[in-house]
Amino acid sequence: MSTYRQISLFPEFSEKTKLSNLVNVASVPQRSPFRYPGGKTWFVPTFRRWLASMNTQPRILVEPFVGGGIISLTALFENLVEKAVIVELDDEVAAVWEAVINGAAEWLANRILAFNLTKEAVLEELQKTPATKREKAFQTILKNRTLHGGILAEGSRFIKHGENGKGICSRWYPKTLANRLINLNHVVSRIDFRNDDGLKVMAEFSTSEEAVYFIDPPYTAGGKKAGKRLYKYHHLDHEYLFTICESLKVDFLMTYDDSEEVKQMARRHGFQMRLIPMKNTHHATMKELVIGRDLSWLDELNAVQEPETKYWVKELKREKS
Numbered sequence: 001m002s003t004y005r006q007i008s009l010f011p012e013f014s015e016k017t018k019l020s021n022l023v024n025v026a027s028v029p030q031r032s033p034f035r036y037p038g039g040k041t042w043f044v045p046t047f048r049r050w051l052a053s054m055n056t057q058p059r060i061l062v063e064p065f066v067g068g069g070i071i072s073l074t075a076l077f078e079n080l081v082e083k084a085v086i087v088e089l090d091d092e093v094a095a096v097w098e099a100v101i102n103g104a105a106e107w108l109a110n111r112i113l114a115f116n117l118t119k120e121a122v123l124e125e126l127q128k129t130p131a132t133k134r135e136k137a138f139q140t141i142l143k144n145r146t147l148h149g150g151i152l153a154e155g156s157r158f159i160k161h162g163e164n165g166k167g168i169c170s171r172w173y174p175k176t177l178a179n180r181l182i183n184l185n186h187v188v189s190r191i192d193f194r195n196d197d198g199l200k201v202m203a204e205f206s207t208s209e210e211a212v213y214f215i216d217p218p219y220t221a222g223g224k225k226a227g228k229r230l231y232k233y234h235h236l237d238h239e240y241l242f243t244i245c246e247s248l249k250v251d252f253l254m255t256y257d258d259s260e261e262v263k264q265m266a267r268r269h270g271f272q273m274r275l276i277p278m279k280n281t282h283h284a285t286m287k288e289l290v291i292g293r294d295l296s297w298l299d300e301l302n303a304v305q306e307p308e309t310k311y312w313v314k315e316l317k318r319e320k321s
C-alpha cells in the first residue's frame with residue numbers, strides 16, 4: 001500500500017511536523033529505460049487514485065511532455081487505459097521511444113549488454129554521428145546513464161563519483177536496462193508516440209470524449225535557469241497551455257513547481273490546486289503543485305494542502321477592506 005508523509009508548509013507556525021504516511025517509491029515498478037530529471041515515479045500512487053476517482057475509465061491517456069514516461073507506462077502496464085498518446089520534443093529522447101515503437105527494443109537491449117562501459121569507450125561512442133535512429137537511441141541511453149543527473153541538456157557533465165565511488169559506471173545497470181526495454185514490447189502496440197510539440201497534440205485531442213491528460217511541463221522554478229539546466233527544450237507558453245486545458249472535453253491533471261506565477265495562472269483560469277509535499281528517493285523534500293478542475297478526490301490524502309498564494313491573500317485583504 002502506498003503511504004504518504006505530510007510536511008508542514010509553514011513550520012514556524014505548526015507545533016510539530018505531523019507524520020502520517022509516506023509514498024514508498026520502491027513500491028512503484030520501475031518501467032522506464034530512462035532516469036529522468038523531474039521524473040514522476042513518486043507521483044504514480046496519486047495518478048492511480050486520480051483515474052480510480054473517475055466514473056468512467058478513460059480509453060486514452062495523452063501525455064504531452066512525456067520525458068521518461070513512467071506515468072504512461074504505468075497506465076498501460078496496469079491496464080488503466082487502453083492506449084497512450086505520448087509526446088516529446090527532444091529528438092534524442094524521441095529516438096529511444098521511436099526505436100522501441102519500431103521494434104528495436106531487443107536490438108537496443110543487446111547493444112547495452114555488449115557495451116563495455118569505460119569513460120574512454122563512452123567518449124569514443126558519443127563522438128560518432130549516429131547512422132540510424134537506433135544508434136541515436138543507444139547514444140541517448142548512454143548519455144542518460146553517464147551524465148550527471150541523467151541530464152541531456154547542453155552543459156551537462158559526466159558523473160564524477162557517483163554511487164559508492166563507482167563514477168561513470170554508477171548508473172549503468174545493463175541487465176536491468178535490457179529487461180526494461182524488452183518488457184516494453186508488452187505494451188508497445190498501445191503506444192502512439194509523437195516527436196512533436198505537446199501543445200499541438202493536446203489541441204488535436206481536445207474535443208475527444210475518450211481522452212484524459214497527464215501534463216508535466218518543463219519547469220520554471222528558480223526562474224528560466226532551472227528548466228534550462230534540465231531540458232534541451234524548456235521554453236513553453238504556459239499561459240497557452242492553461243488556455244488549452246480549459247478547452248479540454250474531459251479531465252486533466254497537471255503537475256508544476258510551487259511557483260507564485262503558476263498559482264496565479266491557475267486562479268485566473270479557474271482551476272483548483274493542491275500542494276503535495278513528499279520525499280523523493282534521495283529523501284529530499286519536494287513540494288509539487290497539482291492543478292486540475294476538481295481535485296476533491298485528493299482531499300482524502302493527508303499530505304495535501306490548498307496552497308496559499310500571495311495573490312490570494314491580497315485578494316482576501318481587498319475583500320475585507
Ligand SMILES: C[S@@+](CC[C@H](N)C(=O)[O-])C[C@H]1O[C@@H](n2cnc3c(N)ncnc32)[C@H](O)[C@@H]1O
Pocket residue numbers: 036037038039040041064065066067068069070071087088089090093196197198199216217218219231232233234235236
Ligand atoms: C518535466 S519533464 C517530464 C518528465 C516526465 N513526466 C517523467 O516522468 O519522466 C518535461 C519534458 O517535456 C519536454 N518538452 C519541453 N517542451 C516540450 C514541448 N513543447 N512538447 C513536447 N515536449 C516538450 C522536455 O524535453 C521534457 O522531457
